[in-house]
Amino acid sequence: MDISMDSYDEFIRENVPANIVAVPDVKTAETSRLRLSLLDNSRIYLLLSQAEGSIFGQGNITQGNSTGPVEAVGMLQANKLSLDVTASAGEFYKFSLAAEGSSVLGDYSLAMPDGERRNGTAQGKWEI
Numbered sequence: 001m002d003i004s005m006d007s008y009d010e011f012i013r014e015n016v017p018a019n020i021v022a023v024p025d026v027k028t029a030e031t032s033r034l035r036l037s038l039l040d041n042s043r044i045y046l047l048l049s050q051a052e053g054s055i056f057g058q059g060n061i062t063q064g065n066s067t068g069p070v071e072a073v074g075m076l077q078a079n080k081l082s083l084d085v086t087a088s089a090g091e092f093y094k095f096s097l098a099a100e101g102s103s104v105l106g107d108y109s110l111a112m113p114d115g116e117r118r119n120g121t122a123q124g125k126w127e128i
Contacts, residue, residue, distance in 0.1 A: 032128040034059075036095075038108065039120030044085060044093075046072050053077070061087050081106075081126075089113065095122060102126055 030050040034057075037043055046059035055074045060067050074083035079100065085093040090113035097106035104126050110118040 030128065032126060034104070034124065034126045036104070036122045036124035038122050040118075044070060044122075046070070046085070048072065050076065055081070055083065061085075061091075097122065099126055102128075 032048050032050070034046040034048055035043070036046075040063075042061060042063045044059065044061045046057045048055050048057035053075055055072070055076055057072045059070050059072070061070050068088050070085050070087045072083055072085045074081060074095075076082075079098055081095070081097040081099055081104065083093075083095040083097065085095065087093075092111040093108050094111075095106060095108045097104045102125050103123070105123045106121070108120055108122050110120070112118070
């Protein structure tokens, strides 16, 4: 008995729409927690979700005795995490982190609302 798959290709061409767009399902997105300690003794805590390589989330930043909300967006490629974090007071952090196991380490740049810029290092834990 010979089973030919030629008709399958013809079926696909005739019955499947040409443009199929995948929409990420938030319910299946991977959730993780990221805790970072910065060079200036600030701490950032984030609850992150991942969908198709993009990362997004919310959390807070603690500087001294004050805590405020932050939002994060970024991307993960292999073990490199690029993350932009915006604080409610207008500070903008740009992180370039490397993950090894649950540990993360890397550099960040900080743009203050008044235009001042700072650079530093960050280290922490990423619990996936």
